Amino acid sequence: MKVSHRSWAVAAVIAVLFTLPWWSGDLYKVHLAALICTYWVLISGLNLVVGYSGQLSIGHVGLLAIGAYSFAILAGTHGMHPAVAIAASGALCALCGLLLGLPSLRLPGFYFAMATLAFALIVTEITLAQGNLTGGGVGLPVPGFPPPFDTPRGSYWLILAIASVVTWLTWNVARHTWGRGLVAVRDSVVTAQAVGVPVFRAKLTVFVFSGFTAGIAGALFAVLQSYITPDTFVFDLGLFFFVCIIIGGRGHILGPAIGTIVLTALPEMVAPLAKLGNFFYGLLLLVVVLLVPEGIGRVFQLLLERFRPRRGESHVVKPDLERLSRAIHAGRAIK
Amino acid sequence: MSLAARDVTKRFGGLTALSRVSLDVMPGEVHGLIGPNGSGKTTLLNLLSGYYRPDEGAIQMAQQDLSSATVQQRANLGIARTFQKPRLLPTLSVLDNAMIGGWRDARAGFLATAFMLPRASFDERELRNRAEEFLHGVGLSHAISRRANLLEHAEQRFLEIARALTQRPQFMLLDEPAGGLTPAEIEYLGGVIRVIAESGVGVLLVEHHTDFVFRISDRVTTLDVGAVIKHGTPDQVKRDPEVVRVYLGA
Amino acid sequence: MLVALITGLATGALYAAAALTYNVMFSTSKVLSVTTGHITMLGGIFGAWFIATLGWPIPIALLGSIVVGAAFGLLTDWIAIRRVLARSDEHLWLLSTLALATMVQQAAGLWWGTEPKPFPRLIPQDFSAGLADQKYWLPVAIAILLAIALELFYRRTLYGKLFVAMSEDAFAARARGIPTGRIRSMSYVIAGAMGGLAGFAAGQLTFAYFALGLTLTLNGFIALAVGGLGSNVGALVGGAALGILSAVATYFVGGEYQQTISVGLLMIVLLLKPAGLFGKQSVRPV
Numbered sequence: 057m058k059v060s061h062r063s064w065a066v067a068a069v070i071a072v073l074f075t076l077p078w079w080s081g082d083l084y085k086v087h088l089a090a091l092i093c094t095y096w097v098l099i100s101g102l103n104l105v106v107g108y109s110g111q112l113s114i115g116h117v118g119l120l121a122i123g124a125y126s127f128a129i130l131a132g133t134h135g136m137h138p139a140v141a142i143a144a145s146g147a148l149c150a151l152c153g154l155l156l157g158l159p160s161l162r163l164p165g166f167y168f169a170m171a172t173l174a175f176a177l178i179v180t181e182i183t184l185a186q187g188n189l190t191g192g193g194v195g196l197p198v199p200g201f202p203p204p205f206d207t208p209r210g211s212y213w214l215i216l217a218i219a220s221v222v223t224w225l226t227w228n229v230a231r232h233t234w235g236r237g238l239v240a241v242r243d244s245v246v247t248a249q250a251v252g253v254p255v256f257r258a259k260l261t262v263f264v265f266s267g268f269t270a271g272i273a274g275a276l277f278a279v280l281q282s283y284i285t286p287d288t289f290v291f292d293l294g295l296f297f298f299v300c301i302i303i304g305g306r307g308h309i310l311g312p313a314i315g316t317i318v319l320t321a322l323p324e325m326v327a328p329l330a331k332l333g334n335f336f337y338g339l340l341l342l343v344v345v346l347l348v349p350e351g352i353g354r355v356f357q358l359l360l361e362r363f364r365p366r367r368g369e370s371h372v373v374k375p376d377l378e379r380l381s382r383a384i385h386a387g388r389a390i391k
Numbered sequence: 392m393s394l395a396a397r398d399v400t401k402r403f404g405g406l407t408a409l410s411r412v413s414l415d416v417m418p419g420e421v422h423g424l425i426g427p428n429g430s431g432k433t434t435l436l437n438l439l440s441g442y443y444r445p446d447e448g449a450i451q452m453a454q455q456d457l458s459s460a461t462v463q464q465r466a467n468l469g470i471a472r473t474f475q476k477p478r479l480l481p482t483l484s485v486l487d488n489a490m491i492g493g494w495r496d497a498r499a500g501f502l503a504t505a506f507m508l509p510r511a512s513f514d515e516r517e518l519r520n521r522a523e524e525f526l527h528g529v530g531l532s533h534a535i536s537r538r539a540n541l542l543e544h545a546e547q548r549f550l551e552i553a554r555a556l557t558q559r560p561q562f563m564l565l566d567e568p569a570g571g572l573t574p575a576e577i578e579y580l581g582g583v584i585r586v587i588a589e590s591g592v593g594v595l596l597v598e599h600h601t602d603f604v605f606r607i608s609d610r611v612t613t614l615d616v617g618a619v620i621k622h623g624t625p626d627q628v629k630r631d632p633e634v635v636r637v638y639l640g641a
Numbered sequence: 642m643l644v645a646l647i648t649g650l651a652t653g654a655l656y657a658a659a660a661l662t663y664n665v666m667f668s669t670s671k672v673l674s675v676t677t678g679h680i681t682m683l684g685g686i687f688g689a690w691f692i693a694t695l696g697w698p699i700p701i702a703l704l705g706s707i708v709v710g711a712a713f714g715l716l717t718d719w720i721a722i723r724r725v726l727a728r729s730d731e732h733l734w735l736l737s738t739l740a741l742a743t744m745v746q747q748a749a750g751l752w753w754g755t756e757p758k759p760f761p762r763l764i765p766q767d768f769s770a771g772l773a774d775q776k777y778w779l780p781v782a783i784a785i786l787l788a789i790a791l792e793l794f795y796r797r798t799l800y801g802k803l804f805v806a807m808s809e810d811a812f813a814a815r816a817r818g819i820p821t822g823r824i825r826s827m828s829y830v831i832a833g834a835m836g837g838l839a840g841f842a843a844g845q846l847t848f849a850y851f852a853l854g855l856t857l858t859l860n861g862f863i864a865l866a867v868g869g870l871g872s873n874v875g876a877l878v879g880g881a882a883l884g885i886l887s888a889v890a891t892y893f894v895g896g897e898y899q900q901t902i903s904v905g906l907l908m909i910v911l912l913l914k915p916a917g918l919f920g921k922q923s924v925r926p927v
Contacts, residue, residue: 166735169739229504240491302736307483334743338747341743342740345736375549384528
């Protein structure tokens, strides 16, 4: 896509999303859109961990819970200003990401997944046990945003703005050297090492970043729920985040975004699916893994390529030694 | 200013893969490394690039001891390599695969990249141009935006070389780069390797195609069961009776 | 306190049985399947259904549970492992077994209900039997039985030796003409049968509960990692250690921190001996 086409497309999408409260009909849809954007804040950060660096974290709901509870406690119990509380929740969860990531990112794939699962269950245990802090099983009420964000539309626009910024940040990382480095960590550690990528530090960096976005998402999520209990943060939710990314396609941003929208909205629109709940997500995940492991994003890519004119595919390698020599000399001139 | 293995010994359990082997690669030369299977060529290459540590002896670059340096540290010091079986990132384009070699030069960190500080876009533009030039240079102009898993074998091999060149290395370690190539492609490979060396990079060429090695190398070392049996110019090594007996045949 | 210890031992035996099933599946496929805990869950639920709802005699119900477990093991191999192992992406089997496990757990919840239901008495015994109650001793007996049976199988039977050959070097085994695909399916069937039996035996302890799958996958894994991947003795020891430690900690600190404590145990062991107590350093899980 040429740059000018892409800019128009992005502008169009933003315009559509911004005007959603007016064309979508009822306030319930606005609330749903706000929820989708909140999930996306977490998922876009998690995408760098799961989709790009290939670390299969299934327990990120634990970080969502920590973000939600810290917001509820800071803004509610202690009366902190919501904006500061949101930032603080993000920072706290980034720290938790660091503490979780340090021991577990060195573990092989299955061990790491189990570690994140255990983390999510431990967070639930602690929120239940530390009653005087978290309200235990009864839970905590959550204060709302200050005006002008205290209306359904206002909160939607705030969350949309935050989601847009987070998307922009992750998109920047994904399309530069860092993004390639992460894909190397995922697909060929030997290559990553050979070109100088600090594998563990790269994994840890995006994991901490994903903690930050999860914390922010947690705070926003808490406000949308207006009341949180440990039951709000079941493991199934963490699995849902993970599935959105896998189904959308690892190594893409748009795929998981569409995945998030579809997988959140679908059970709301199609009632029988809501009853099936997790079974539906499990089935989708299985189908994708068996048939299109690169995700639905790849399917669209393949379809697009069908319609693009195909020049004759050459596979002949014919070096241009003059050009090569000049390029190497130019490279050696850099200090 | 050379990259050298000095009297290195490497054991795996009860097996001694290399025994007091010394070898050095000078900038600007092609140094061929040949020997029968199991002679320790790949082990030596792995010792030089950092995947193994020597049990005895040392790896040095310009008098600096590298023996305990990690693979990444050596990449940052300017040691690049290719692999016996090409290792690429299948979901990325050929250009992206070459550009990954630019990691060492990237000065923008994670946050700088996320916030698109000017440094990040500048790095990216520079890197893209450089990688494209190398891809044109090695002969992959026709495949620059092609997905890497659609490449044929020869293209994969040349892509690995382009990636290594993007690292702007001082030394390139090539692990059987001619494996699976047609004679015409091997000719092209030879031309590319000579140009690389003549531009000042020191090249270590591990290979089984001995004619090819003798044709383009400045010096040749022959290994057999973990020890050096002959070292010298291609002519000297080619005629050495021990080398002929052990490896080349009558 | 004694009750806590005995309960811990019994729960630990269940974890040990799960760890044993992990080992059997891992030996031939180098895969750690997320469905491991769910096999046991199905054994318990179907056992309760056979006896209480369908009114089958207990030995038939036992057989039924074993068959259900074996069938689910085979299903895991067919759907989640077979097609996936051929591809180069190492993580795919984690995703496919995770997907299958999620589907099975949800389906069980939809069919059986989300409340734990009591599991019928297997051997006529008074409910006031206290510490000698079968709900404690059945799991322990079964875990030990399974471990012994596995050892005999590996040492004395041809197929067992083929399993061992495959686990040490699958490539070489295939080169020697061993039908590795069929052996792998067989190992999953055996693992499934083991899990079904364990679930049936432990039903009175755990109740027939759909959510058991995931917790058992996790705790069975902790027992496995503590004891050492690939070691059956380690599975028994790891399971017992985990069970007893959790129960004793619950007794002193209260039951609110069970998961935290079990993970804490895992972290300590992994820090001191990363391969687990009886693990071999060469066995590298993916």
